[in-house]
Amino acid sequence: MKMKDQAVLSSSLTKPEAPSRSKLVKALRRYRWYYLMMLPGILYFLIYHYVPMAGIIIAFKDYNLREGIFGSEWVGFRNFQTIFGTPDFYELVRNTVVISFYRIVFGMFPDILLALLLNEIRKKWFKSVIQTVTYGPYFLSWLIVYGLTTAFLAQDSGIVNHYIQELGGTPINFLANSEYFRSILIGTDVWKNTGYGAIIYLAALATINQELYEAAVMDGANRWRQVWHVTLPGIRDVFLLLLILRIGHIMDAGFEQVYIFLNSRVYGVGDIIDTWVFRRGLEELEFSVAVATNLFKSVIGFILVIGANRLSKKFGGSGIW
Amino acid sequence: MSKAKVKVLFFLFTAIALVLSACSGGNGNQEASPSGAASSAASSAGAPDSVSDSSGKRLALNWFLMAPANAVLPDGETDFITSTIEKKFNVDLNIQYLPGGTDYDNKLNLLIASGDTPDLFITTGTASQKMIMDGITADMTPYVTPEKMPNYFKWVSETELQRYAVENKFERAPVIFPRKVYRSYYIRKDWLDKLGLQMPTNYDGMMDAMRAFTKNDPDGNGKNDTYGFGTVGSGTTISLDFPQWIQNGLIGSFMIKDNQFVDVQTAPEVQQVLQGVKDTIKEGVVDPDWFLMKGNEAVDKAASGKLGIVVGGTKNFAFDSNPTSLQNASKAINPQADWEPFHPFAQTGAWTENLPDTAFLLSRDTAEKDPEKIERIVQILNWIASEEGFLLINYGQEGKHYTRSGSTITVSQANVDALQKDNIEKGNFMGVYQQSFYTGSQEADVLGLTVVDESMTDRDRAIADTIASYKLIPSIGTNVAPPTGFNLADYRKKMREYHVKIVFDEPDASNWPKYRDDLLKNYGGQQMIDTYTEQIKAAGVIK
Numbered sequence: 110m111k112m113k114d115q116a117v118l119s120s121s122l123t124k125p126e127a128p129s130r131s132k133l134v135k136a137l138r139r140y141r142w143y144y145l146m147m148l149p150g151i152l153y154f155l156i157y158h159y160v161p162m163a164g165i166i167i168a169f170k171d172y173n174l175r176e177g178i179f180g181s182e183w184v185g186f187r188n189f190q191t192i193f194g195t196p197d198f199y200e201l202v203r204n205t206v207v208i209s210f211y212r213i214v215f216g217m218f219p220d221i222l223l224a225l226l227l228n229e230i231r232k233k234w235f236k237s238v239i240q241t242v243t244y245g246p247y248f249l250s251w252l253i254v255y256g257l258t259t260a261f262l263a264q265d266s267g268i269v270n271h272y273i274q275e276l277g278g279t280p281i282n283f284l285a286n287s288e289y290f291r292s293i294l295i296g297t298d299v300w301k302n303t304g305y306g307a308i309i310y311l312a313a314l315a316t317i318n319q320e321l322y323e324a325a326v327m328d329g330a331n332r333w334r335q336v337w338h339v340t341l342p343g344i345r346d347v348f349l350l351l352l353i354l355r356i357g358h359i360m361d362a363g364f365e366q367v368y369i370f371l372n373s374r375v376y377g378v379g380d381i382i383d384t385w386v387f388r389r390g391l392e393e394l395e396f397s398v399a400v401a402t403n404l405f406k407s408v409i410g411f412i413l414v415i416g417a418n419r420l421s422k423k424f425g426g427s428g429i430w
Numbered sequence: 431m432s433k434a435k436v437k438v439l440f441f442l443f444t445a446i447a448l449v450l451s452a453c454s455g456g457n458g459n460q461e462a463s464p465s466g467a468a469s470s471a472a473s474s475a476g477a478p479d480s481v482s483d484s485s486g487k488r489l490a491l492n493w494f495l496m497a498p499a500n501a502v503l504p505d506g507e508t509d510f511i512t513s514t515i516e517k518k519f520n521v522d523l524n525i526q527y528l529p530g531g532t533d534y535d536n537k538l539n540l541l542i543a544s545g546d547t548p549d550l551f552i553t554t555g556t557a558s559q560k561m562i563m564d565g566i567t568a569d570m571t572p573y574v575t576p577e578k579m580p581n582y583f584k585w586v587s588e589t590e591l592q593r594y595a596v597e598n599k600f601e602r603a604p605v606i607f608p609r610k611v612y613r614s615y616y617i618r619k620d621w622l623d624k625l626g627l628q629m630p631t632n633y634d635g636m637m638d639a640m641r642a643f644t645k646n647d648p649d650g651n652g653k654n655d656t657y658g659f660g661t662v663g664s665g666t667t668i669s670l671d672f673p674q675w676i677q678n679g680l681i682g683s684f685m686i687k688d689n690q691f692v693d694v695q696t697a698p699e700v701q702q703v704l705q706g707v708k709d710t711i712k713e714g715v716v717d718p719d720w721f722l723m724k725g726n727e728a729v730d731k732a733a734s735g736k737l738g739i740v741v742g743g744t745k746n747f748a749f750d751s752n753p754t755s756l757q758n759a760s761k762a763i764n765p766q767a768d769w770e771p772f773h774p775f776a777q778t779g780a781w782t783e784n785l786p787d788t789a790f791l792l793s794r795d796t797a798e799k800d801p802e803k804i805e806r807i808v809q810i811l812n813w814i815a816s817e818e819g820f821l822l823i824n825y826g827q828e829g830k831h832y833t834r835s836g837s838t839i840t841v842s843q844a845n846v847d848a849l850q851k852d853n854i855e856k857g858n859f860m861g862v863y864q865q866s867f868y869t870g871s872q873e874a875d876v877l878g879l880t881v882v883d884e885s886m887t888d889r890d891r892a893i894a895d896t897i898a899s900y901k902l903i904p905s906i907g908t909n910v911a912p913p914t915g916f917n918l919a920d921y922r923k924k925m926r927e928y929h930v931k932i933v934f935d936e937p938d939a940s941n942w943p944k945y946r947d948d949l950l951k952n953y954g955g956q957q958m959i960d961t962y963t964e965q966i967k968a969a970g971v972i973k
Contacts, residue, residue, distance in 0.1 A: 285721055376923070388919050
């Protein structure tokens with residue numbers, strides 16, 4: 110099947126004198142079943158991903174729930190002025206970027222590490238058990254994770270503070286302390302998501318040609334050398350791909366989690382753009398401001414993805430396209 | 431791939447495509463529905479007579495109500511309030527309900543934003559303002575009138591209704607709200623007795639009791655595991671339960687002082703309040719977990735015997751006759767437990783008088799498209815406010831849950847047990863109606879009824895009398911709305927952040943004047959205070 114396709118492709122390429130229009134029709138006719146099969150997918154993206162984008166226009170309108178998207182009044186860049194005029198906006202951007210950055214740095218390496226460790230396990234049953242156990246927390250909602258965190262870290266009733274007191278220390282209100290807040294966010298994130306993140310790398314590791322290892326052994330490479338020269342280069346592309354994608358989301362610092370963990374003592378280090386948008390957009394019904402903020406975020410994300418992709422290609426990686 | 435197989439595949443994909451496009455079609459319709467609704471509304475508004483003769487038609491009504499946290503509406507006849515309304519008014523009620531709070535507001539906002547505005551919904555005063563400004567709500571002038579809702583106007587006066595309007599639009603009305611204030615401190619009397627202390631009558635006495643409760647092992651278990659006072663900060667705020675607010679002359683959340691409007695949490699005196707709270711916390715007499723605790727957690731902790739003083743807001747908060755009261759919950763753990771009300775500022779002002787807060791609103795879409803639905807809702811609301819509705823919602827069914835002779839309603843212990851079985855154990859569905867339409871109050875005297883609750887003990891009556899004796903200061907007299915363009919959420923967030931910063935992270939409260947300045951100037955606080963002052967002046971409360 111694949112061979113036939115290639116044959117057709119090359120034969121059509123070798124006849125450049127044919128009029129391009131009829132060639133297109135011919136191609137369309139020839140592959141009509143495939144195009145038909147593509148249709149549902151294309152429709153899905155059009156209907157659920159491209160058409161709703163028209164809603165972006167409310168970033169430039171004073172959205173009124175009753176007038177709807179098209180009936181509301183145009184206000185130009187007023188919503189953006191509101192956003193950038195919010196006294197706390199720069200603090201919000203800073204928190205968002207810092208938390209995202211921590212997530213990238215401290216979130217990606219444990220994934221790789223776990224995948225590498227799992228990859229070295231030779232006993233299949235043991236590997237499966239560990240993988241299942243580490244994958245488990247991924248299915249818990251943040252609300253439950255917060256409950257668990259409180260059970261450990263609450264000032265009066267938490268286990269950790271109980272031991273601190275037993276050992277003669279003063280209890281620390283971890284969850285309401287600016288010094289610990291980001292660490293708790295990242296720590297629980299790593300606990301919850303590492304098992305899931307490792308799966309992608311495990312899949313990449315499985316595609317590495319075993320002959321490469323055999324060759325390395327022949328050349329006298331020990332375990333470490335094998336990891337360095339075979340395994341890591343083997344997952345480099347996946348790593349870069351994920352890195353680029355995550356850089357694109359640098360303005361999303363994990364709303365679900367932060368919203369649940371946030372309290373007013375840690376606003377200074379933990380309040381992010383998304384929690385502000387939630388308070389402002391949904392709780393105060395200012396949808397236009399919310400959309401404008403997200404448009405701003407998307408533009409930044411878009412620029413970053415393009416930039417990261419360029420950089421990746423420049424340094425010899427494959428990039429994402 | 432054979433031709434037949436390709437054909438099968440083709441049909442499969444066409445089918446999927448059809449299903450998908452059908453879904454998307456439905457989606458498109460939904461998005462378009464607000465405008466579609468408006469156009470059909472215009473046509474039906476032109477011919478209102480055509481609907482009046484079909485008043486016997488069964489209508490489906492969507493309501494969005496506030497509920498107590500433990501409420502679950504059961505199906506069918508079990509819920510005798512819903513089934514009575516459905517039979518009496520020939521309607522099908524589709525009731526969605528949540529406990530009031532952020533989640534409630536968000537759910538409601540989502541419904542409205544997606545074009546599914548409920549026909550009748552309940553919101554807090556603040557949330558209703560934006561909805562009115564955005565034109566979500568129907569004009570109530572033709573509906574909420576003394577002619578159409580005579581029973582409702584027994585509870586709420588026309589002046590109150592006028593002052594409750596937003597920007598002169600009569601699009602919201604308060605649900606029946608309590609005239610009496612039941613807010614009080616409650617203290618473990620048994621602990622006081624054990625430690626040989628008197629019931630505190632002033633601030634210093636209260637602080638002494640808190641200290642003794644923390645340090646002198648009032649529960650006698652040999653462990654240092656009790657605290658004098660507990661409250662909830664919900665992770666955001668310095669609770670108004672802290673007695674330091676009133677100690678510094680700040681009562682309620684808004685007040686009038688020397689003919690001036692005061693936003694309590696922005697006042698200059700907040701400096702002394704925060705200093706006081708800070709010192710109290712430092713003494714170790716406040717439950718250290720208070721700041722992150724939410725909702726009912728402090729009361730639960732009090733019930734488990736860890737706290738000596740908490741604030742209760744409802745009449746039967748510590749009644750023997752209320753099976754879910756703090757008193758009964760505590761007794762289940764320690765039979766000696768005895769919660770008694772007291773207030774250190776009982777003589778000088780314990781709280782402000784009540785203003786209407788929770789509003790009911792009607793959907794404008796429904797009013798334009800299906801005015802008969804609104805008419806029917808208004809009839810139902812009028813019935814809810816009637817004697818019959820009041821009794822059914824608050825006391826249950828006659829003969830089963832209370833007996834009546836003349837204007838005296840008698841509730842015996844057997845009645846209480848029956849109600850426990852028929853309501854509380856069936857999901858507390860009455861709570862949904864009580865909370866939504868009576869703000870949880872049962873002021874039968876408004877209807878000229880006397881309720882004799884035989885299950886109430888002498889202790890319960892003593893509690894009620896004590897709380898009734900607290901002095902209340904006048905309210906600000908009218909509901910106020912923040913200026914347009916002012917973002918109240920951002921303002922309060924910053925304000926709380928400063929409060930919390932001072933209490934937890936700064937050596938003393940000396941930075942408050944600086945922070946207050948920032949709030950007033952950079953976060954629009956002055957503008958808010960000025961606007962509120964104007965509105966209160968316009969209502970004639972201050973000069």
